């Protein structure tokens with residue numbers, strides 16, 4: 014397995030090291046966006062705490078809809 018390599022799509026900063034496999038190191042240190050990580054020729058998007066926050070908001074219950082109750 015080759016050393017993981019990452020590049021920031023926004024500011025172009027480059028990172029290299031096994032720490033990139035951990036989600037807490039998959040964010041650009043200068044601008045905070047997800048890094049594009051390349052491991053063994055495969056590229057995947059890193060983790061960003063900002064995305065996680067957005068995901069939590071999306072998962073919040075929709076209060077505009079009435080709760081569906083089964084009829085008896």
Ligand SMILES: [Zn+2]
Pocket residue numbers: 021022023024025026041042043044045046
């Ligand atoms: Zn950056």
